[in-house]
Amino acid sequence: MTLEFTKYHGLGNDFILIDNRSSLTPILTPQKSIELCDRHFGIGADGVIFALPGQNGTDYSMRIFNSDGSEPEMCGNGIRCLAAFLTELEGVNRTKDSYRIHTLAGVITPQLTDDGQIRVDMGTPRLLAIEIPTTLAPAEFQVINQPLEVGDKTWNVTCVSMGNPHCITFVEDVHQIDLEKIGPQFENHPVFPKRTNTEFIQVINRNYLKMRVWERGAGITLACGTGACASLVAGVLNDKCDRTATIELPGGSLEIEWSQSDDKIYMTGPAERVFTGKY
Numbered sequence: 001m002t003l004e005f006t007k008y009h010g011l012g013n014d015f016i017l018i019d020n021r022s023s024l025t026p027i028l029t030p031q032k033s034i035e036l037c038d039r040h041f042g043i044g045a046d047g048v049i050f051a052l053p054g055q056n057g058t059d060y061s062m063r064i065f066n067s068d069g070s071e072p073e074m075c076g077n078g079i080r081c082l083a084a085f086l087t088e089l090e091g092v093n094r095t096k097d098s099y100r101i102h103t104l105a106g107v108i109t110p111q112l113t114d115d116g117q118i119r120v121d122m123g124t125p126r127l128l129a130i131e132i133p134t135t136l137a138p139a140e141f142q143v144i145n146q147p148l149e150v151g152d153k154t155w156n157v158t159c160v161s162m163g164n165p166h167c168i169t170f171v172e173d174v175h176q177i178d179l180e181k182i183g184p185q186f187e188n189h190p191v192f193p194k195r196t197n198t199e200f201i202q203v204i205n206r207n208y209l210k211m212r213v214w215e216r217g218a219g220i221t222l223a224c225g226t227g228a229c230a231s232l233v234a235g236v237l238n239d240k241c242d243r244t245a246t247i248e249l250p251g252g253s254l255e256i257e258w259s260q261s262d263d264k265i266y267m268t269g270p271a272e273r274v275f276t277g278k279y
Contacts, residue, residue: 003028005036006085007043007274010077012222012251014274015064016043017085020050024061030069036279037067043279046218049078051086054102060086061102066217074105074163076225076267080118083110084271105163113268122226122265125233125258126161134159134167135191144237150185158234162265165196165216166230170240174202174212183214199227201235207245209235222251229265232256 006017016036020027028036033048035041045067052061062082064075083099098111098121109121126132130139136159137143143159148167155169167186171177177200186198195216202210211231213224228247235241236258243258254269 003279004276005043005279006088006276007045008081008084008271009251009274010080010223010225010269010271011249011254013077013224014045015078015081016045016048017081018048018050019089020052020063021060021089022053024052024055026050026052026063026065028065030065030071033065034067034069043277046215046221047075047078049075049082049085051082051089054100056102058100058102058107060099062108063104066215067219068217070217071104072164072217074103074108074226076120076122076162076227076229077223077269077271078225079103079108079110079120080225080269080271083112083118083120084273087112088273103163116270117268118271119266119268120225122162122229122267124263125230125265126163127159127233127237129159131161132159132165132196133193134165134196135193142237148189148191150189151182158237159196160230160233162226162229164226165192165194166199166227167192167196168199168201168231168234170201170203170238172202174200174210177212179212179214179220183220187214187216197224197227197230199224199231199234201231203235203240204248206240206242208248209241209245210248212250223249223254225254225267225269228254228256229267232258233265
């Protein structure tokens, strides 16, 4: 089979985009997606995203396989890349228009703006332990600044779900974190039955945070959109930042707002087309 694809990235978090609008079933298996994501023997990416037909009144559906073959509920950088890809497929200018996209985390609404950025309504954060999910607290309690032993130290963590699980911890210097060593220990910690993404946050000021991330199923990545959203929420809950802030990631910055009026998270950032090809 010859596969046509387009590669996009959101702040260096890169994806292989597949036109899958003829079926609700991804045309690639998780194992084949692993092969395509391999940076030495394949195309190279953090994940494969499939643009599928809409469901339940939505415009399109999104499925994604991580580079390890696992399937996350949602991906913030990925959905911006999908929105840009859809405008390419449609061949129309959707500036100021928006898509309603069905994901495993619910309906997500990205909107293309005049300056080429994509603003995404990420929905409301979920804060109860059962929603993360985590056993760090009773099911109907929130996990805010709770101690967690990982490796050889105790970390104070806050847990947030953006449709996928996040564990956030605040540190003095994100560059001092041995992410390759500690990341897998967080991801696979037994208190997270579905594993977790982990964000290490350095507070520069109340409107500017630095973040490094270990992504569940992908490892170290240059950016994580849902992680940036979850980190802002954690910052607000711990009184470390305001409800609007710039989150600086290794691949660039995202603007995140936790709206007081509707309790939703809004993420604004770029999506860049890299190249198209046939595999």
